[in-house]
Amino acid sequence: MAKIMVVDDAAFMRKMIKEILTEGGHEVVAEAANGEEAISFYKSCNPDLITMDITMPEMDGIAAVKAIKQLNSEVKVIMCSAMGQQGMVLDAITAGAKDFVVKPFQKDRVLEAVRKVLSA
Amino acid sequence: MLNEYDVISKVGQNVLAGYLGLIVETSELQQGANSIESNGVGVALQIIGQMEGQFISTMSTATVKELVSRMMGGYEVQQLDEMCWSAFQEFGNWFVSGIATELASQGIQVNITQPLLHEGDVTYHSINNYTVVTMTSEIGKIDVYMQLEEAQTTK
């Protein structure tokens, strides 16, 4: 079981991811709706893992991962995006994400990514 | 040459059949359309980049309730609340992101804008023709309108 922060600008997606993670036995300790919130919540709740949307207002997910990496170079992030283009996956991995899940996603795929990233 | 119908029906199948488990039949309106009338709900996004255009999907209120209900794992939707609208926006995002991913596999790089929702009587008029695809399933009819053109190179 891990303490996870969910970052997505869509309330619906936060709800979905939270349900999947909770059913998988994890605890969602924070929900952020943009990159700036993500950075501030990261500091206050120090989660084991982050699920991060890419397209968000204020600060996008790639910029947020880069900023959080500055705070903790070991941070574990799974990118969640509806865009499956290679360029975007590459940008996310370069920024420091450990895995990439494409929306709409299946429960098993998300939990598998979480398990893999936590045990790495 | 890009076949818009093929792209829409492939992505529509991925989202509605692959993810939501619906059995979907798609058909194309041969002559297309340059105006769209809706009295239910709709979601619209713009496509920008190497090709540019719009995507609009319309359906009845009954159908969108069924759609978001399925997206929420079967939770019964009585009234369209904020969470439902967020889900409907996400449906637009998934669909058009799927189209963007499909275009990328054909070497065309595009991005998409934030989804815009409408409810009630609305008519869209356009100078260009839309490709019109209807996706029919047990939750009703979902219409998709798309127009896509090579971007002007005068940047």
Ligand SMILES: [Mg+2]
């Ligand atoms: Mg987003």
